[in-house]
Amino acid sequence: MLPAAKIRATLAKPFLPVVFFFAGVTYDIVTLTRIDRLLDNLILLLYLALLGVLIVLVGRIGMTRDLEEADSVPNWHLPGALLRARPYYPMAIQFFFGGLFSAYTIFYSRSASLTGTAVFFGLLVALLVANEFLRDRLTNLRLLVSLYALVCFGFFTFFLPVVTRMMNTFVFLLGAVLSGLVTLRLVALVYRGRPRDTRRDVVLTSLPPIVLIVVLVGFYFLNWIPPVPLSMKFGGIYHNVTKVADAYELSFERGRWFQIWKRSDDPFRGEEPAYCFTAVFAPVDLKTTIYHHWQYRPTGARGKRSFVTADRIPISISGGREAGYRAYTVKQRLTPGEWRVDVEAADGRIIGRVNFRVEPTTGEALELKTITY
Incomplete structure (x- = not known):
């Protein structure tokens, strides 16, 4: 068996995802020391940016296939290298979601208590575990956009108090608004250049993440979100x-x-x-x-x-x-x-x-x- 084939066979073994999962979480526990550490926040911001790029690529490639490479659509075609790399996008997306959910679970666990604030923390833990089984679904655009809205929301909730040096309802709501705007911009990039008759698709793709953000704001007023970064x-x-x-x-x-x-x-x-x-x-x-x-x-x-x-x-x-x-x-x-x-x-x-x-x-x-x- 060729070395490349041996590597693929090894990676296909069912126990390896479990090993990688616990290894990744352990690494994050050791390396993520302070929620206000500049390097940690820059890494998370880089993850968000790369994840957004991948979601746009997945959405545009999926729609290009649906349009059967229609030449009439301007600025629609993607470089051949990006198209050939398409099979690896779900794995990369899974990696970035896993890194973000793992970091958030660690940061929010330090602020969560055995009260109502455990609700949002429990959601993060569930998503961290579920991410290991979502690879086959990580080409569903609506699911990807909704999860992206959630990771943006989780980031801004603790990042804005760190950079503004203020912690109050206004700062929290500002983070929720920024999460919504970033998500809507992501959807706009996915559908950019499509015919006008796709407005219905834009609305249907944008609606779930916006509803999710509204629900999370409701969590805040119910005191179900841990008071990060405290x-x-x-x-x-x-x-x-x-x-x-x-x-x-x-x-x-x-x-x-x-x-x-x-x-x-x-x-x-x-x-x-x-x-x-x-x-x-x-x-x-x-x-x-x-x-x-x-x-x-x-x-x-x-x-x-x-x-x-x-x-x-x-x-x-x-x-x-x-x-x-x-x-x-x-x-x-x-x-x-x-x-x-x-x-x-x-x-x-x-x-x-x-x-x-x-x-x-x-x-x-x-x-x-x-x-x-």
């Missing part, structure tokens, strides 16, 4: 928080001998003030306000009563610190029961959550342990 690096409840030089000393009740993983108070015992300490990452020069939203559900209210707000305390933060901007809030005399502190962005989306339980004091002196962050 992410919670650390959080916990403590009996005392003290700043010493450039570090914070966090004191909590020492656990039993086998609880080597314990790093905060859960449950919280006693009548002393409770400190919620968090570290939230934000890109360099991004200044915004986050909130510690203290909520509780009294003992015996499970299943009968939802959490109610005890306090919502604003904290002004500035980005740049790798381990996150550190801050804490304090609550006095907590009612026994289930408590949680939602760390929220200014628009209400949840960056992270600290769950804990408050139990009555036993009267015994607490043995505290202190860690430094």
Whole structure:
């Protein structure tokens, strides 16, 4: 067997796509360090550009075949080399979609929490996995344009706050509008030079991605999209928080001998003030306000009563610190029961959550342990 034939036979083996999938995700986890890193964003932008070019080529080649190489259509024919490379376009498109979905899954996972924000993150994970099985469908123009709208939306959602150093509803909606305009321009390039009777095709191709973007904007107002580029690096409840030089000393009740993983108070015992300490990452020069939203559900209210707000305390933060901007809030005399502190962005989306339980004091002196962050 010739070397080329051996290579093709090896690549055709069914286990290799799985190996490549996990290898690619692992590589991205290791190399994609910060969401505000210029090189990472330039690579993603290059992926978007090349993906757009490939989608235009797939669309135009498909329509050229439908028109049977009609000579009457100006500027329609493509160079022979591009036509001969047509069988490889789905593989290249699959590669770029896989790279983008993998990067987004990593970036959004750092901002997602086990709340409503997990919805959009779950969608990204599903698309990352499904991309491995979509190669045979990656010549369907409407599917390609819809997926392209999604990856544009995912990019602008975190890229615009990084470059504008602002994070609010206006910036998010600006990203949604840009995603729609880029997608519509892509469709225009695909159909450029076709007869006027193709307007119906243009509308039918443009409608699904625009509807998708509108649905994703709805996700935003439902707080289902993680508040990228913010992410919670650390959080916990403590009996005392003290700043010493450039570090914070966090004191909590020492656990039993086998609880080597314990790093905060859960449950919280006693009548002393409770400190919620968090570290939230934000890109360099991004200044915004986050909130510690203290909520509780009294003992015996499970299943009968939802959490109610005890306090919502604003904290002004500035980005740049790798381990996150550190801050804490304090609550006095907590009612026994289930408590949680939602760390929220200014628009209400949840960056992270600290769950804990408050139990009555036993009267015994607490043995505290202190860690430094």
